[in-house]
Amino acid sequence: xxxxxxxxxxMSVQEAETVTLSCTYDTSESNYYLFWYKQPxxxxxxxxxxxEAYKQQNATENRxxxxxxxxxxxxxxxxxxxxxxxxxxxxxxxxxxxxxxxxIWGLGTSLAVNP
Amino acid sequence: xxxxxxxxxxxxxTRGQQVTLSCSPIxxxxxxxxxxxxxxxxxxxxxxxxxxxxxxxGNFPGRFSGRQFSNSRSEMNVSTLELGDxxxxxxxxxxxxxxGLNEQFFGPGTRLTVL
Numbered sequence: 074x075x076x077x078x079x080x081x082x083x084m085s086v087q088e089a090e091t092v093t094l095s096c097t098y099d100t101s102e103s104n105y106y107l108f109w110y111k112q113p114x115x116x117x118x119x120x121x122x123x124x125e126a127y128k129q130q131n132a133t134e135n136r137x138x139x140x141x142x143x144x145x146x147x148x149x150x151x152x153x154x155x156x157x158x159x160x161x162x163x164x165x166x167x168x169x170x171x172x173x174x175x176x177i178w179g180l181g182t183s184l185a186v187n188p
Numbered sequence: 189x190x191x192x193x194x195x196x197x198x199x200x201x202t203r204g205q206q207v208t209l210s211c212s213p214i215x216x217x218x219x220x221x222x223x224x225x226x227x228x229x230x231x232x233x234x235x236x237x238x239x240x241x242x243x244x245x246g247n248f249p250g251r252f253s254g255r256q257f258s259n260s261r262s263e264m265n266v267s268t269l270e271l272g273d274x275x276x277x278x279x280x281x282x283x284x285x286x287x288g289l290n291e292q293f294f295g296p297g298t299r300l301t302v303l
Binding site: 106116117118119120123164166168174175176177178179180181 | 191192221229230231232233236244246278280289291292294295296297
């Protein structure tokens with residue numbers, strides 16, 4: 074069965090600095106999709122970034138970028154120039170056709186951006 | 189365009205009772221997925237509905253059920269509530285296609301407390 078592991082339950086970073094959140098996953102599939110979702114305190118979950126496994130180029134969305142290492146089954150999220158509004162829970166999620174086509178989620182990393 | 193709405197936002201029930209939660213997706217979204225979010229287990233997939241049919245199901249007991257109406261609104265029902273059912277129940281909608289593959293837009297959730 075596919076699993077997603079986020080090994081950092083909590084992290085903190087100073088405003089304007091860079092932080093990297095880790096995610097590893099386990100799968101036997103060759104084609105799949107990976108996501109980072111953000112859940113701010115008392116606010117709705119939103120998609121941050123998405124990576125398709127067959128694409129070698131790492132996805133980037135403004136200050137958010139990923140380091141996708143397919144062989145190592147690693148999918149980390151880098152947040153540059155951290156802002157107070159980045160304070161949130163961040164969830165890594167995996168989607169593959171073989172896992173009955175449903176999202177498998179990590180337990181999340183709580184990120185605090187300090188002024 | 190209005191976002192995903194969920195009602196009620198908060199609910200307190202006692203063991204043995206049943207509860208119905210409602211979700212209205214974004215206009216034009218025909219796929220609705222439900223998740224249970226708890227601190228210990230993270231997000232766990234309950235089920236997904238597409239065009240009034242359950243397309244996918246997670247590993248939850250039969251006490252958890254759902255349905256979708258012709259206007260894509262969805263309800264989930266939990267019967268014979270247990271203390272462990274206390275959680276944030278999230279609904280997410282997405283465009284037609286494979287639910288996990290497309291960006292999911294989440295509602296604010298219904299916080300269920302079982303006493």
